[in-house]
Structures are given as C-alpha cells and as structure tokens.
Amino acid sequence: MTTRREFLQVTAATGSAFILGFNSETAFSQAGKATEVNAWIVVEPNDRVIIRYARSEMGQGSMTSAAQLVAEELECDWAKVRVEYAETNAQVLRKRPWGDMAAVGSRTIRQSQQYLRQAGATARTMLVSAAAQAWGVPEAECSAAGGVITHGPSKRKTSFGKVAAAAAKLEAPKEVKLKDPKEWKVIGKPIPRVDIPDTVMGRQRYGIDAQLPGMAYAAIAQCPVFGGRLKSANGAKIAGRRGVIQVIPMEDFVAVVADNWWRAKEALRDLPIEWEPGPAANSSSASIEQLLRAGLDSPTDVVSALKKGDAATAMTGAARVIEAEYFTPYLAHATLEPMGCTALIKDGRVDVWTSTQNAEATHAVAAAVAGVPLENVYVHRVQLGGGFGRRGGSQDFVRQGVAIAKVMPGTPVKLLWTREEDTQHDFYRPISLTRFKAGLDVAGRPVAWQSRVVAPSIIATLLKLPLKEGIDPQAVASFADQPYEIANVNVEYAQRNPHVPVGFWRTVGHSQNPFMRECFVDELAHAAGKDPYEYRRSLLSGTSKELLIMEATAVARGRVPRHCHHRGLRQLHRSSGGARRESGRRGGHQAPGARRRPGLRRQSRQRYRADAGQRRLHADGDVLGRHHHQGRARRAVEFPRLSHDAPARDAEGRGGAGAHRRLLGRHRRARSGVDRAGHLQRDLCRQRQARALVAAQQTGI
Amino acid sequence: MIKLTVNGMAREVDVEPEMPLLWVLRDVLEVKGPKFGCGIAQCGACTVHVNGDPVRSCSYPVSAAADKRVVTIEGLAQGGRPHPVQQAWIDHQVPQCGYCQGGQILVAVALLRRKPNPTDQDIDEAMTNICRCGTYARIRTAIHAAAKKPAKA
Numbered sequence: 001m002t003t004r005r006e007f008l009q010v011t012a013a014t015g016s017a018f019i020l021g022f023n024s025e026t027a028f029s030q031a032g033k034a035t036e037v038n039a040w041i042v043v044e045p046n047d048r049v050i051i052r053y054a055r056s057e058m059g060q061g062s063m064t065s066a067a068q069l070v071a072e073e074l075e076c077d078w079a080k081v082r083v084e085y086a087e088t089n090a091q092v093l094r095k096r097p098w099g100d101m102a103a104v105g106s107r108t109i110r111q112s113q114q115y116l117r118q119a120g121a122t123a124r125t126m127l128v129s130a131a132a133q134a135w136g137v138p139e140a141e142c143s144a145a146g147g148v149i150t151h152g153p154s155k156r157k158t159s160f161g162k163v164a165a166a167a168a169k170l171e172a173p174k175e176v177k178l179k180d181p182k183e184w185k186v187i188g189k190p191i192p193r194v195d196i197p198d199t200v201m202g203r204q205r206y207g208i209d210a211q212l213p214g215m216a217y218a219a220i221a222q223c224p225v226f227g228g229r230l231k232s233a234n235g236a237k238i239a240g241r242r243g244v245i246q247v248i249p250m251e252d253f254v255a256v257v258a259d260n261w262w263r264a265k266e267a268l269r270d271l272p273i274e275w276e277p278g279p280a281a282n283s284s285s286a287s288i289e290q291l292l293r294a295g296l297d298s299p300t301d302v303v304s305a306l307k308k309g310d311a312a313t314a315m316t317g318a319a320r321v322i323e324a325e326y327f328t329p330y331l332a333h334a335t336l337e338p339m340g341c342t343a344l345i346k347d348g349r350v351d352v353w354t355s356t357q358n359a360e361a362t363h364a365v366a367a368a369v370a371g372v373p374l375e376n377v378y379v380h381r382v383q384l385g386g387g388f389g390r391r392g393g394s395q396d397f398v399r400q401g402v403a404i405a406k407v408m409p410g411t412p413v414k415l416l417w418t419r420e421e422d423t424q425h426d427f428y429r430p431i432s433l434t435r436f437k438a439g440l441d442v443a444g445r446p447v448a449w450q451s452r453v454v455a456p457s458i459i460a461t462l463l464k465l466p467l468k469e470g471i472d473p474q475a476v477a478s479f480a481d482q483p484y485e486i487a488n489v490n491v492e493y494a495q496r497n498p499h500v501p502v503g504f505w506r507t508v509g510h511s512q513n514p515f516m517r518e519c520f521v522d523e524l525a526h527a528a529g530k531d532p533y534e535y536r537r538s539l540l541s542g543t544s545k546e547l548l549i550m551e552a553t554a555v556a557r558g559r560v561p562r563h564c565h566h567r568g569l570r571q572l573h574r575s576s577g578g579a580r581r582e583s584g585r586r587g588g589h590q591a592p593g594a595r596r597r598p599g600l601r602r603q604s605r606q607r608y609r610a611d612a613g614q615r616r617l618h619a620d621g622d623v624l625g626r627h628h629h630q631g632r633a634r635r636a637v638e639f640p641r642l643s644h645d646a647p648a649r650d651a652e653g654r655g656g657a658g659a660h661r662r663l664l665g666r667h668r669r670a671r672s673g674v675d676r677a678g679h680l681q682r683d684l685c686r687q688r689q690a691r692a693l694v695a696a697q698q699t700g701i
Numbered sequence: 702m703i704k705l706t707v708n709g710m711a712r713e714v715d716v717e718p719e720m721p722l723l724w725v726l727r728d729v730l731e732v733k734g735p736k737f738g739c740g741i742a743q744c745g746a747c748t749v750h751v752n753g754d755p756v757r758s759c760s761y762p763v764s765a766a767a768d769k770r771v772v773t774i775e776g777l778a779q780g781g782r783p784h785p786v787q788q789a790w791i792d793h794q795v796p797q798c799g800y801c802q803g804g805q806i807l808v809a810v811a812l813l814r815r816k817p818n819p820t821d822q823d824i825d826e827a828m829t830n831i832c833r834c835g836t837y838a839r840i841r842t843a844i845h846a847a848a849k850k851p852a853k854a
Contacts, residue, residue, distance in 0.1 A: 059797030059834050192794055199799030200790040201783060202734035202774030206800060209733040217728065242717070260728035262720055336738045336746055336800045336833040385736065385800030386833050419739040 035164040037126060038172065039086070039097035040070055040119040043164035047147050049076045052086040054098035055108045056357050057195055058384035058391075062108040064193045069113050072186040073120030073178060076160060077147040083194050085381030088363040092374045102358040104392040104504065121176035123167070130167035131158050195383060206385045207355030210342035212412040216245055217261035218404050219268045220415065222253040222425050225277035226499050230254055234272040241267050248407050255404050261416055280499035288498040292433040295454035295494035296325070302452070302494045303470035305480040309488030314448035318439025322527050325435045326516035330428035331505055337385020338422040341401025344412035345370055350377045350402065351412075355384035357392035365395040369402040389504035393462055394427050427503025430456045430475065432512055436520045444528025445538070451479055451520075452492040453513075456502045460495065470495065477509030478517055483546040484539040703767045707732060708776025718764035722756070723747045725763045726773060734774035734803045738831070745830030748804035749773045755811045774803030777810065786810050789847035797834035805830050809844050818848050 034044045042050040051070045057063035067083045086098040099115060100107070124144050131149040132139040141152050147160045181187075198204040223229060233254040235247035243263035248255040254273055258264035295302075315321060341354040343366065350370045356362040359379050367377045384391060391397075401415040417425070432455035439448035457472035459465050471480070471493055479491045505511060525535035533550070540547035702713045707730060714729050726732040726749070735758050738746035742760035749758045750772040751765075777784045783791065786809050796802045805828065812819055812827040819827070824844050832840070 059799065061797075192791070195799070196791055196794060196796055197783075199796045199802055200774075200787045200806060201778060202803050204799055205733065206736070208737065211731055211733070260724055262724035262728065334833060336744060336798070336831070337736065338738075384798060386798045388833075416737070419741070 035168045037123040037164055037168050038119055039094070040116065041074060041123045043127075043160050043167075045161045045164075047077070047159045047161035048080045048082060049074070049147065049160065050082050050084050052098065053083050054086040054091075054101045054359075055103035055112070056101075056359065056381075056384055056387065056391075058103065058355075058357065058387035060103070060108075060387075061193050062103065063195055064191060065109055066112060066116055067194065068186045068189070068191060069109075069116040070120040072184055073117045073176075074124050075120075075144040075146070078186060078191065080147060081194075085359075087381070088359045088379040089375070089377065091360065092363070092377075101360045102392060103387070104357050104389065117178050118176055121178055122172050125173045125176055126167040126170045127160055127163055129170055130163040134158070134163065134166065199383075204383050206337050206383050207342070207353055208337055208340055208385065208414075208416060209382070210353035210380070210412075210414055212342070212344065215342070215412045215414055216257045216259065216408065217264050218248070218255045218257045218401075218413050218415040219261060219264040220253045220255045220400060220404075220417065220421065221268055221271075221273055222421060223275045223277065224424065225275065225280050225283070226501060227280050228252065228278040229276040231274040231276045233274075238267040238271050243267075246408065247271065248404055250400075250403060253400060255400075255415070257404070257408065257413060261414070265418060283499055288431065288500070289433070291496050291498055292431065292454045295496045296433065296435050296452060298494060301496075302492050304490060305453075305471045305476040305493045306482070306489055306491035308486075308490075309448075311448045311450050311488040311490035314488035315437065315439040315450065318447055319442045320440045320444075320527060321437065322440065322520075322524055323435070323437045324520055324523060325433065326519065327434075328429075328432045328512040328516070330431045330500060330502075332423050332426040332428055333386075333388040333390035333503075333505055334423065334426075335384070335386030335388060335390055338417040338419055339390075339397040339425075340414065340416040341397045342412060342414040343398075343401045343405035344410075345402070345405045346410050348372055348376055350405075351380065352378070352398065352402065353380045353382060354398055354401065355382060355387075355391055356395070356398070357384065357387045357389070358395070361392070361395050362398050365398045366402045369399055370406055388506055389508070390426065392504060394501075394503055396425075396427075427462060427501045429505035429508075429511065430458060430502040431498070431500070432475070432516075434479075434513075434516050436516070438520070438524055440524065440528060444524075444530055444535075446484070446486045446524060448488040449482075449484075449486045450490045450492075451517075452494060453479060454494045454496050456497045456500075457495045458502050458504060458508070461497055462501065462503050467495075474504075474509035476513075478513040482517060483541075483544045484521070484536075485541055486539070703763055705763070705766050705768065706770045708772055714763065716763060719762045721759050722749065722751075722761045722763045722766050722771070723758035726758065726771070732773050732775060736800055736803065738801065743831070744801065745804045745808065746801045748807045748830065750807055750811065753811070753814070755808045772807075774807060777806065784810065785850045786813065786843070786847045789843040789850070793839050793843040793846060795836055795839045795843050797832075797836055801830055801832045802836075805832065805840055809840070809847065812844070813848055819844065 034042050034050065036042045040052050042052070044050070049071075051067040051074075053063045053066050055062060055066065063083055067081060068078075071078055071081055086101070088101065091098055091101065099112065128142050128144050128149055129139050132142045132151070135142075135151055135154075135156060137151050137154070142149055143152065144150075144160075148157055149159070149163065150157050195204065229252055230249055233247060233249045238244055238247070238256065241258075241263070243259040244256065244267045245259065246257045248257060254268075254271070256264045256268040256271060258267060335355075337355055341352060343353075344351045350366050350372055352362060352366045354362060356379070359381060363374065363377050363379045366379065367374045370377070397415065397417070401413070404415055405411070405413045432453060434451055434453045434455075437448075437450040438446045441447050453476055455472075455475045457467060458474055459472050460467055472495065473480070475495070476491060476493050482489070482491070521536065521539075522532050525532035528535060530538075533554075536550065537547065540550070702715050703718065704711065704713050706712070707726065712730055714725055716725055716729060723735055723737060726735050727737070735749050736746040737759060738744035740759050742757035745757060747757055747759040748755050750756070750770075751761070752769045753772075777787060784806075786806050790796065790802065790806055795805075808828055808830055812823065816823050821841060824841050828837075828840060828844075
C-alpha cells in the first residue's frame with residue numbers, strides 16, 4: 001500500500017520529470033524506495049540523503065548553507081547529500097512544513113537556522129533509535145557519524161539507508177539537543193556550493209529555460225507610463241505572420257504569442273499599440289523632483305522618526321550651522337535574467353515555472369489569477385538569474401504569465417520580457433532627497449542635528465501595509481538609528497509617493513542612506529578642521545558596533561591610516577549608484593564620494609539604469625525609441641583588480657598610501673561578493689583586509 | 702533549410718535566415734545553455750563558439766552560422782569531464798547566480814586558446830561580458846588558474 005509520504009514523493013517526482021526533464025539525474029530517481037524521515041530529509045536505500053531546501057537560490061549560496069545546517073545535526077555524509085527544492089503544492093497540502101519559503105531580506109540563515117538544525121537532530125535521533133531497536137540495545141549506547149550508526153559496546157554498525165524506513169515510522173522526538181557551535185564540523189566551513197557544477201557545465205536551469213511539449217512563447221509590451229492602460233492593439237497588422245498565434249490585449253499590457261519567442265517579439269515590435277497614459281501622463285523627472293523638493297519645507301505630512309532634546313533651539317545657539325542636501329535616484333534591479341513566467345492551465349490545474357524569490361507568493365498569485373484553489377497549483381522551483389529583491393514582493397510577471405496562459409488553456413506559454421521592458425517596468429529603489437542641518441559648538445562638535453528625508457514608502461505602496469506612526473523604517477534606515485552621540489536630534493520623514501513603483505532593492509534603505517549620512521559627517525569634520533576618523537571616534541560611544549567596526553578595520557590595517565575613512569565613503573558612493581550631493585555649503589572640501597576616478601566612472605550601469613527608469617516618465621513616445629546602446633555598462637576592464645600579494649600599486653598603477661586606500665576599497669567589494677557566494681573564498685580569506693571586514697561583520701552588521 | 706553543427710551533432714533548421722542564432726538554439730533546438738540577457742550583444746550571456754570563435758548569438762543571424770560548428774556551454778566538456786576552464790570555475794567557486802557564466806567560460810576558453818598565459822590586461826580586454834552579481838575578481842583568478850594547467854580543447 002502506498003503511504004501518504006510515498007504518494008507525495010512519487011507525485012513530486014512525476015511532476016519534476018514530466019515537466020522539465022530538468023536535472024533528470026538529480027530528480028527523485030529512487031523516489032518510490034526513498035524514505036522521508038521528516039519534511040526536510042529523505043534517505044535513499046543507497047545511503048544518499050536528500051535535503052530539501054525551501055527558499056530560493058540566486059547566487060547567495062544559501063541552498064548550500066541551509067543544507068549544511070541540516071547536515072551538521074543529521075550527522076550524515078556530506079558527500080552523499082543532494083539538495084532539492086521543497087514543493088509549494090506539498091507545502092499547501094501539508095500545512096506549511098517548510099515554513100517561510102521567501103529568500104528576501106538576508107533572512108534565510110537568520111530565520112531558519114534553528115528549525116533546520118532541529119530537523120537534522122530530530123531525524124538523527126529517529127535513525128539512531130531505529131538502529132538501537134533493531135539491535136535491541138539502549139539508544140544511549142548508539143551514535144551516528146558520517147551516515148553510519150555505531151553501537152559503542154559491540155562496535156556493530158549500520159547505515160542511514162538501512163534503518164530509514166523503520167525510523168520514519170517512529171514518533172518524532174518533541175525536544176532535541178542541538179550541538180554546541182564549538183563542535184560544528186559542517187556549519188561555517190567553506191564547503192563548495194552544491195549548485196556550481198551544474199552552472200558551469202551548462203546544466204543549471206533557470207525560469208527562462210522551462211521547456212514543455214507544444215509550448216508557445218509570449219512577448220509583452222506594458223504601458224510606458226506607470227498607471228496607464230491599453231487603449232487598443234491592432235492585431236490585423238501582424239496577422240498571418242510566420243509563427244504568430246495570438247494577440248492578447250490586457251488591461252495594462254498586450255502580449256503577442258508565437259511559436260518561438262523571437263517571432264513573438266518581432267511581431268510585437270510591428271504591432272500598432274495605443275496607450276491611455278492615465279493620471280501620470282504629464283509626469284516628468286522634473287515634476288517628481290519638484291514633488292520631493294516641496295516635501296523638504298512642507299509643514300504638513302511630515303512625521304518625526306527620531307526626536308531627542310531640542311534640535312531647533314540648540315541650532316539657534318550653535319556657533320556654526322552646516323547644511324547640505326543629498327539626492328539618490330531611482331535604480332532598477334537589472335537581474336541578468338529578465339522577468340518571465342511559464343504557465344500551463346489545464347483541467348483546473350495550474351503549473352508555473354518562474355524565477356522567484358518567494359515561491360509561496362508565486363503560488364498564491366497564480367491561484368488567484370487562474371481562479372483555482374491553492375491545492376491545484378504547482379510552482380516548479382528553479383535557480384534564479386539574479387534576484388536582488390526584484391523577484392520577491394511584486395510577482396507582476398507571474399500575474400501576467402498566468403493571465404496569458406488562462407487565455408490559452410491547455411497550452412503552456414512562456415512569457416519573457418525584453419531587457420527594455422525589464423528596465424522600464426521595475427519596482428525601483430526609491431528616489432530620495434534628504435536635507436541635513438547640523439549646529440556645531442565652538443569646538444566643532446555637533447550640538448544639534450536635523451535631517452529630513454523625502455522619499456516614497458515601499459511598505460505603503462508595494463506592500464500596502466499601514467505604517468507605524470507614519471514611518472517607513474527603510475526610508476529612514478541609518479538616520480533614525482544614527483549612532484552618533486549628539487544631544488539634540490530631529491529626524492523627519494516626509495512620505496511622498498510619485499507614480500513610479502518602488503520596491504526592495506538589495507540592502508534597501510542602507511544602499512543610499514549611509515552614503516548621505518557619512519558624507520555629511522565628513523563635511524562636519526571638515527568644517528571643524530578635524531580628522532574625520534578621529535571626529536567620528538569622538539562621537540561614537542565605546543560600545544557602539546559602528547566604533548567596533550571602524551576600530552577593527554583600523555587595527556587590521558596595522559595602524560590607523562590617515563584618511564582611512566575615505567575608503568568606506570567612496571565605496572558607499574559607488575554602491576549608491578548615481579547618488580549626488582545636491583546643495584549646501586561645500587567649502588574647500590570635496591566629499592570623497594563625489595570624486596571621479598578613471599576606470600570607475602560615475603556613469604556606471606546603475607546610473608544608466610536609473611536614467612532609463614526615469615526616461616519612461618515622459619509620455620512623449622520617445623521612451624520606446626530609447627536603447628541600451630545609449631548607455632554604458634561597467635565591464636570587467638573597469639573593475640578593480642584583486643591580487644594575491646599585498647600590492648603597492650592600484651589598478652591605475654598609482655602607488656603609495658593612496659594605493660592602499662584604493663585597494664582596501666576593492667577588498668570591501670570582494671567581500672560582499674563572497675558573502676553572496678555563501679562562504680569565504682580561499683584566496684580572499686588570505687587577505688588581511690578581508691579578514692578584518694569579516695571580523696567587523698561578526699560584530700553585528 | 703539551414704544546416705549547422707551544434708555540439709557535434711548535425712542539425713537542420715527551417716527558420717528565417719535573420720533569426721538570431723540564440724533563439725534557434727534555445728527555442729528551436731532546445732539548447733538552453735546560451736542565455737538571453739539584453740538582445741543587443743552587450744551583456745554576452747548568449748555567447749557561443751562558431752568555428753571556435755566566441756560570438757554573441759543574440760545578434761548573430763543563424764544564416765551566418767550555416768555549415769559551421771557551433772559549440773555551447775553544454776558542448777565544452779569532453780567525455781563527460783569538465784573542460785579545464787570549467788574545472789577552474791568550480792575550483793574557484795566563480796559563479797553566484799551563474800546566469801552569465803556559460804558565456805564567460807566560453808570567452809575565457811577562446812582567450813586561452815589565443816593566449817595561453819594571459820596577463821590581467823589581456824583578460825580585461827577579452828572578458829567584456831557583464832556579471833550583474835559582480836564575480837569579476839574570481840573570473841580573473843580562475844582564468845589564471847586554468848592557464849597554469851595544460852589546455853586541451
């Protein structure tokens with residue numbers, strides 16, 4: 001008789017194999033014989049262990065790290081571990097045994113590490129119990145290591161594969177003791193990522209790679225003005241073209257479906273489309289900036305995000321007042337794999353293949369659009385060609401893909417966006433305009449600090465959630481929690497929402513706000529005639545993590561270098577992508593972030609993307625003519641060079657103290673890449689600077 | 702009909718001569734290794750070899766590949782063993798999301814054929830593919846590592 005567990009597995013296996021032929025060698029090859037010990041762990045008779053992964057893999061490496069957490073406590077043989085995605089359909093039927101499936105906000109390890117370790121420990125306990133029962137010996141005399149269970153006194157051995165079926169029948173222990181981190185052998189070790197061999201051999205499958213018999217391909221055009229609608233699309237013009245199957249007009253987009261994507265895209269280009277641009281028809285970059293600028297001085301629709309002392313009074317009594325404005329533009333995510341979604345609706349069942357950071361959200365959107373119960377939806381999990389926050393909350397591509405498939409029941413349709421659509425229809429990093437004002441005493445110490453952030457709210461507009469006291473924490477991140485010891489502080493937030501959609505982009509608020517804050521602190525230091533490093537030290541309490549990081553970096557450098565702080569600021573500027581200082585007292589000091597360097601020009605592709613995002617604001621028809629040829633992309637040749645030695649020269653061949661400073665900037669960049677890879681790369685580990693930054697990270701950021 | 706060899710197999714396709722090689726490979730022949738990134742030969746995710754030279758297949762008409770040998774990332778390994786460049790990519794854990802890496806590897810293979818011991822500058826000049834995740838530093842390291850091994854292909 002087929003047990004429920006086996007049934008589920010066979011169903012899953014059939015689904016995977018039939019649909020994609022994806023990684024057929026890694027599909028549930030022996031599903032019928034394999035035993036699910038718990039939702040996370042399946043053991044095959046040949047001792048192979050399948051560890052299920054619930055969230056998404058997009059290069060951040062947590063598919064491997066999450067499995068490491070399970071394997072550590074399971075005491076299996078890592079060489080025999082295979083990682084497979086948990087299915088969303090089973091997630092629904094089994095009442096969410098895998099918890100949150102979203103890979104967003106750097107949460108995977110932080111939020112799931114406890115229950116993943118517990119899953120491993122629970123399964124190990126059951127496997128050991130099953131062996132002890134078979135031998136008729138006390139459980140306490142048995143232990144597991146490397147997938148082998150040993151009875152200490154008699155030295156008898158058996159393997160996970162041999163006892164898994166019996167173990168699965170046992171009651172799961174209510175409580176398990178987890179290892180002391182000192183005993184970890186798998187967690188925290190630089191284990192190669194499990195997905196990399198498939199990637200470099202060309203076997204990795206992304207959403208774009210879904211392939212089904214009889215599949216049709218859709219290209220879409222969305223209204224070039226956000227909030228606009230489709231007025232008409234004259235399908236007659238492209239009727240009879242080779243391969244074209246159907247034109248599908250929708251409320252805010254039109255799709256052309258053909259027998260391959262290129263034909264669909266080419267036909268779409270020749271399709272006469274009329275748009276009703278809607279309420280934002282006359283918006284422009286200038287009108288958006290005007291809206292934000294008005295927020296800087298508005299007495300209404302402003303909330304206080306941090307209030308300490310009496311900043312206004314202290315300001316009037318200050319010896320000097322410094323003011324500055326900083327601006328950061330909209331930025332697109334620009335995942336290298338454009339948005340897309342393949343969907344098949346047949347006999348009340350919906351199958352979806354898409355690169356998603358939140359498979360459960362994909363599942364829910366697919367069910368809602370198709371109008372079927374959640375139980376009838378299957379989201380097939382694949383690697384993502386980049387995520388960066390784009391593929392989590394919005395799920396716009398799923399809504400479109402399923403809507404198109406609904407028009408063509410029984411036909412699998414693969415929707416794929418062009419790069420142009422991808423750039424012009426993002427949920428951008430919010431635009432932000434911030435004014436700073438600080439009052440310094442005669443010694444140059446700030447006695448008053450005011451900042452007003454004018455920016456859209458992701459939480460209010462994308463998630464449509466109420467804001468607590470009107471504050472979007474991301475908009476004021478690093479302002480409302482600014483670490484400097486200043487007696488009188490007032491941080492205000494003026495929520496202003498232009499019509500351009502915004503979303504979570506990488507670190508979210510931290511990708512631009514610290515750039516602004518720290519450049520302003522630099523300006524204060526300059527005004528005070530102080531070394532910016534020493535100036536910050538004097539403003540940070542001895543226990544703040546910011547001070548620890550600054551000191552760790554300085555110590556790792558062997559000494560406290562002059563102008564060490566510039567490195568961080570310059571890096572912040574780079575990652576802030578096209579941010580600029582707007583106005584205010586500049587004095588003789590140029591903010592380090594504003595410097596231009598050959599080879600790392602400010603017109604990075606981020607800047608370009610931001611521009612492209614803004615171009616579409618003009619409803620003058622010009623937007624469709626814009627092309628990527630007009631922009632620049634950052635290429636390898638412009639990327640800073642990493643050396644194994646501690647070189648005294650930088651990429652431009654400049655030497656001296658400046659070279660070290662510039663190099664440190666590079667290592668900082670390298671580290672963030674390493675983070676995303678999920679483990680430290682050996683060559684970088686050797687670098688002192690990289691170690692320092694890791695140490696700094698461990699202090700809490 | 703257009704005839705071409707794809708990863709050692711003779712194929713015939715009945716498509717428009719101007720159809721980009723990328724879409725013939727992906728949608729007609731179902732070879733998914735070459736990826737679509739930009740469609741205008743900027744990002745290089747679609748890179749394949751045509752008679753040994755790397756081309757950006759999204760902007761390369763299939764007619765130009767007629768009677769030629771096309772090799773995609775799937776066809777690089779010999780006898781199931783990774784190509785030395787692929788092995789270097791694994792050893793140095795180069796990819797993050799990996800979407801661009803098939804193209805990166807194919808360009809690196811072509812570079813090493815031309816220049817078995819490339820300098821950093823050679824690498825920078827040859828490797829114009831875009832990696833959105835930012836793995837450039839590891840790509841350089843892996844190319845240097847592959848150069849130290851006897852390259853076969």
